[in-house]
Amino acid sequence: MASSEEDGTVEEKENNNKKRTKSTLATAWLTFYNIAMTAGWLVLAMAMTRFYIQKGTHKGLYRSIARTLKFFQTFALVEVGHCAIGIVRTSVIVTGVQVCSRIFMVWFITNSIRQIQSEESVILFLVVWTVTEITRYSYYTFKLLNHLPYFIKWARYNLFIVLYPVGVVGELLTIYAALPFVRRSGMYSMRLPNKYNVSFDYYYCLIIVMLSYIPLFPQLYFHMLRQRRRMLHGEVIVEKDD
Numbered sequence: 001m002a003s004s005e006e007d008g009t010v011e012e013k014e015n016n017n018k019k020r021t022k023s024t025l026a027t028a029w030l031t032f033y034n035i036a037m038t039a040g041w042l043v044l045a046m047a048m049t050r051f052y053i054q055k056g057t058h059k060g061l062y063r064s065i066a067r068t069l070k071f072f073q074t075f076a077l078v079e080v081g082h083c084a085i086g087i088v089r090t091s092v093i094v095t096g097v098q099v100c101s102r103i104f105m106v107w108f109i110t111n112s113i114r115q116i117q118s119e120e121s122v123i124l125f126l127v128v129w130t131v132t133e134i135t136r137y138s139y140y141t142f143k144l145l146n147h148l149p150y151f152i153k154w155a156r157y158n159l160f161i162v163l164y165p166v167g168v169v170g171e172l173l174t175i176y177a178a179l180p181f182v183r184r185s186g187m188y189s190m191r192l193p194n195k196y197n198v199s200f201d202y203y204y205c206l207i208i209v210m211l212s213y214i215p216l217f218p219q220l221y222f223h224m225l226r227q228r229r230r231m232l233h234g235e236v237i238v239e240k241d242d
């Protein structure tokens with residue numbers, strides 16, 4: 001009897017040690033990840049500012065930062081993994097929609113259609129994303145290090161009120177500007193007849209993507225408003241599981 005009690009205690013201790021090691025590893029990884037992402041978006045901010053000061057125009061700006069942008073925005077896919085394995089307390093769906101829509105904007109719109117890369121709307125969403133991500137990743141970093149300055153917390157949970165809709169306007173205007181080029185070139189589309197017997201029209205797909213902002217964006221925005229109330233005003237909010 002005594003020995004089984006002891007066994008239980010040993011098992012509990014082992015489990016606790018495992019959990020502690022896991023959470024130390026997760027914290028170390030998240031700290032590294034957030035520092036790297038803050039640095040990446042700071043590099044982008046500096047590159048954009050330098051380009052504009054040197055050239056005096058936004059034309060060619062996208063090309064000059066494309067590689068860095070594609071790397072850091074695509075790398076953000078690991079955030080969906082963080083939620084899925086439970087090392088951050090965030091919804092997989094909310095994070096998935098946010099990250100995938102950004103990756104879609106970068107790879108399948110801006111990067112694929114050269115003619116729209118100098119649109120003002122591209123600069124608009126790039127500036128908004130950059131400010132957002134520098135704030136967001138530095139917030140997570142300082143929080144993990146237990147030294148969170150209030151102004152960063154304030155910025156994280158207030159700037160989005162304006163930046164989110166402005167970013168969405170930039171993204172929608174960019175997709176809209178892409179439509180004529182997509183229609184003319186027939187890119188990423190499959191017309192019948194073909195050996196797979198499948199038809200796909202990227203032009204209409206883009207229209208559906210634009211329309212999907214109507215139901216999806218308010219959900220992300222209200223999610224952030226709830227987070228704001230929780231983080232800045234200490235309200236307890238019960239969210240539904242995914």
Ligand SMILES: CCCCCCCCCCCCC[C@@H](O)CC(=O)SCCNC(=O)CCNC(=O)[C@H](O)C(C)(C)COP(=O)(O)OP(=O)(O)OC[C@H]1O[C@@H](n2cnc3c(N)ncnc32)[C@H](O)[C@@H]1OP(=O)(O)O
Pocket residue numbers: 030034079088089090091094095097098100101102104128129132136140143144159160163164165166167168171209212213216217220223224227
């Ligand atoms: C394939 C085709 C797709 C087409 C789809 C078309 C649909 C389009 C609709 C979508 C529109 C999106 C437009 C968008 O791209 C425009 C912009 O982004 S404009 C710029 C302004 N944007 C923002 O401000 C974005 C704000 N949104 C978010 O931040 C996100 O919702 C999200 C990234 C998911 C974060 O939300 P979350 O719920 O995680 O909030 P918190 O930051 O409060 O975090 C909650 C807790 O988790 C901890 N956490 C999260 N991540 C980390 C991390 N990396 N490291 C450490 N800890 C982390 C955080 O600390 C909180 O912990 P605790 O609760 O313990 O305090």
